[in-house]
Structure formats: structure tokens, C-alpha cells
Amino acid sequence: MATFHFDLVSPEKLAFAGEVDQVDVPGWEGDFGVLAGHAPLVAAMRPGILTIIAGGQRQKVIVLGGLAEVSADRLTVLADVATSIEELDRAQFAETIAEMEEGLKEHRGDELDQAIERLDHFKSIQQQLNTTAMH
Numbered sequence: 001m002a003t004f005h006f007d008l009v010s011p012e013k014l015a016f017a018g019e020v021d022q023v024d025v026p027g028w029e030g031d032f033g034v035l036a037g038h039a040p041l042v043a044a045m046r047p048g049i050l051t052i053i054a055g056g057q058r059q060k061v062i063v064l065g066g067l068a069e070v071s072a073d074r075l076t077v078l079a080d081v082a083t084s085i086e087e088l089d090r091a092q093f094a095e096t097i098a099e100m101e102e103g104l105k106e107h108r109g110d111e112l113d114q115a116i117e118r119l120d121h122f123k124s125i126q127q128q129l130n131t132t133a134m135h
Contacts, residue, residue: 002036005074006052008061010082015061016052023075024051025068034068034075042069047121049085049128050077060085062125090129097122 001021008016023034026048045066052059066079100119107115 003054004034004036004038007074007076008050008052008063008079008082009077010066010079013082015079015082015084016059018054020052020054020075022051022053023077024053025077026050026063027068034070036073038070038075040071042067045077045079047118047125049125050079050082062088085129088129093122093126093129097126 003019003021006016006018006020006023007014021035025032025034025043026046028044028046031048032043045063045068047064048062050061050063052061062081062083062085063077063079064081066077068075068077097119100115100122104112104115104119
């Protein structure tokens, strides 16, 4: 299988840099997979789980929004936050969700819709983390 270069960057760190076989990205318009030779594009990312496949190994990283840019021979993801599943403090993540639920009372109109949508994405991540199919 042909490989391509992938960089995953967050404000805190370079979370990943190297040759990969495939990357599955949680896009706002829907999840999409990137393989070598993918058509160029720029896409907004929603909070979700990004999957890196390299050398037959899968690595899952939680991203909380950002941008993905595919060019001729590389994929660059600029994530607002990027945390490997192994590094995630699940209790803190659950607490964040509880705080988001409590905070919904403070929002109105479009702001409320956006807060609910973000909460739904966080809950989706939590559900994926709690399933046994996280291989």
C-alpha cells in the first residue's frame, strides 16, 4: 500500500509526524478517509476520534475541532486539541461533559444550538470510548 506524510499539530505539541497508510478524519460534513493520492481539500473538523493507520497498526487520537488540509502528497491536521486515547483522563472528560450539560441553562438561541451540538459530539466520543470495539 502506498504511504503519504501526515502531521497532526495542536497548539501544545506536534502530536504525530510520519508516513502513514490511511487517516480517518472526523469532518463536519461527515467522516472521511485519506489515502495516498487523495484529491486536495481543506475541511473543518468536528470533535471526534481521528484514526491513524500505519504499518498495520491503528492509533486513535481525540481531536476537538480544527482543520484538515490534504495536498498532493501529505495530510496536515491543525487540531484545537489532540489527545491520544491512552493519555485521556476519562474521569475528567466525563466531568467536562457534566459541566457542559449544566452550562446549557446559560445559553439562548443559536448559542444554545451550538452548545448542544458540541455536547453531542463530546457524548459521541465518550460512547465510542466506552465500547469494546476500540481496537
